[in-house]
Amino acid sequence: MKFSAIDLFSGAGGVSEALKKHFDIKCAVEFDKIIASTYALNHGSDHLLVKDIRKVKKKKWNRIKSKLNGDNLDLLVATPPCQGFSRHSRKKSVTNADDRNKLIMQVIRVAKILQPNYILFENVDNIVNFKIFHIFLTLLANLDSDGHKKHRDRPSYHLRFEVVDAVNYGVPQHRKRMILIGEKINEFPNTDAIIKESVKGQPYVTNPLPLWPKTEKAPTLRKHLEPHNLSKLEAGGVDEKDKLHRCRNLSPDNLIRIRATPRNGGSRSDWKEEQLTLECHKKSNVSFGDVYGRMNFDNYAPTITCGCLAYTKGRFGHPEEDRAISMREAALIQTFPMHYKFTGKVDGNAHEGSSENIATQIGNAVPVRLAQSFVDLIFNQLLNVAQIEFFSEQLVAATQA
Template sequence: MKFSAIDLFSGAGGVSEALKKHFDIKCAVEFDEIIASTYALNHGSDHLLVKDIRKVKKKKWNKIKNKLNGENLDLLVATPPCQGFSRHSRKKSVTNADDRNKLIMQVVRVAKIFQPNYILFENVDNIINFKIFHVFLSLLSNLCPKGYKRDLNRPSYHLRFEVVDAVNFGVPQHRKRMILIGKKINEFPNTDAIIKESVKGIPYVTNPLPLWPKPEKAPTLGKHLEKYNLSKLDAGGVDEKDKLHRCRNLSPDNLVRIRATPHNGGSRSEWREDRLVLECHKKKNVNFGDVYGRMNFNDYAPTITCGCLAYTKGRFGHPLEDRAISMREAALIQTFPLYYKFTGKKGGKAYEGSSENIATQIGNAVPVKLAESFVDLIYNQLINEFQKSPFPEQLVGVSKE
């Protein structure tokens, strides 16, 4: 039994990887042609829409809607670009006019068309400080103070949103993300689902949706990676049997630096030779202390970013070997399966093209295990609802295998 789903801003397909076990993906939307090529390598292209979501007309959405045979969509997933909401954004939250931030409103637009039974939304933790996100919540809730619909043409949702660390959901890295689950409201009034605002201006739900997965602590980095038995590499090396298991070369100076860095969590603060320290790092109150550091097999990885291949951009040194982590290691830390393919060029074959493009896809992805925790929860809810329905064959857009 599979339910129906749509994956907006699908990226390299991390969420679709979590979805495909229980859901029939009716459509995935990705704007970037190179990233879409990676998606197609792993999930096919028949349901993939490579287009700016803002330019997808209602006529096209209705054509996709026809695949549901008159039923509502079961699950709408959206993981819009997060860069404009990041804490590293140079613009203040209140005045940030990054055009990408407006993309979250496309979720409201698509929800109006498909009336999904559930919504799953993911972004950076800092999004909660942005006014546009507050508006987004109000539009999804679509409730007046008495618990009735504000706009009769749009669905209303009982929401729950929290900031989570992926390490508590089976992912061996510290990665804070804001996750939102929404369940369609079918009976009114519903005063539990009203969106309010705290004294500090932070939005909250009167009584959040009582639906959330149980935490599952991830294994340490070493335990997670040991089962894959990856080959050892030198700096700049590549595994001939797995082309994604390749790492950047290091300059002679950086090779000296990493050799001077203690194994399993060592950092530049432990270098004994002052000449190894960059002048900019000798100044007081310098941040980015993880730069030139090693990961620790006995702990969890730091957040995998788009710069995860660079020893100079974070704690991306291998715990034991004198090199930065490989692309395969980065993908495995993001909990992509070992067989997952990436390409760095438009229409490219597996592992072709730019390593930088592949690193960006890996760093921006939703960790598969994190997505699975929430996707599986929603699937089980749909199964329970299906079984309790007096006319299960009429419930939602279910297909049987």
């Protein structure tokens, strides 16, 4: 049995990869044409809208709604751009006016039209410190202080949101993300779902939704990658049988640096020759200690970012080979399956085009296994309700016979 879903801000399709096991994806929305090309390579383009979500009119959403045969949408997924909420944003204020931050309000707009039974939302952990997110929660809950619906034309949701580390959901990397689940409220009043604010100004739900997947510790990087038997590469190399398994070249100086870095977890602090250290890194208050570091096969990867192909941008050195990790390794650490295709140009074929574009898609993606944990949970909830309704109908029919 498949339920209906919509994937907003779909990116390269990591969440859709998790969704398609149990859900019929009615629509996916992605603004960037190159990223949308990757999505289409893997999930088709019939249901894909390559458009600024703010310009998708109510008329279009109503047409999609009409295909649900009178039912509400089962699941609305939203993974809006996170850069404006990031701790690394140049705009440090939690009240900054980055236009991308306003995109989360599109979830409210679409939910009003489609009235989904569940909402799944993902973003960076730092979003909880932003006033606009507090407003977002209040609008999603849509309850007054007595637990009654505040605006009759909008759905109300019982929410639960937490900051999680993807490593606890089967993903072999430390990646902290804020995940929110919302379940539509059908009976009022509901005083458990009221959004309040702590004395420190942090939002919370009176009694959070009692729905969350069990944790599952990820395998180490070695155990995760070994079954794929990836070929060894030199810096700048490419596997002719797997075009995604290619890595950046290293300058002569950086080649010396990585050779001086101990295998499996070594960092620039291990260099014995002082001249290898950049002047800017010699200051005592310099952060980003992972720069020029190696991953550790017997541990977990750091957060895979858009700069994951660059040895100079984080702990993205290969654990044992003298090179940065490849695009294939980055995609596997993000738990994309081996068959997944990426393209770096509009309407490009698999693994063609700009490596930087592909790295951005991989780094921005929701890890597939992380998404799968939450998608499976919501599917099982929907299935339980459907089964209860089915047996209730059968019982009524038998009673009337």
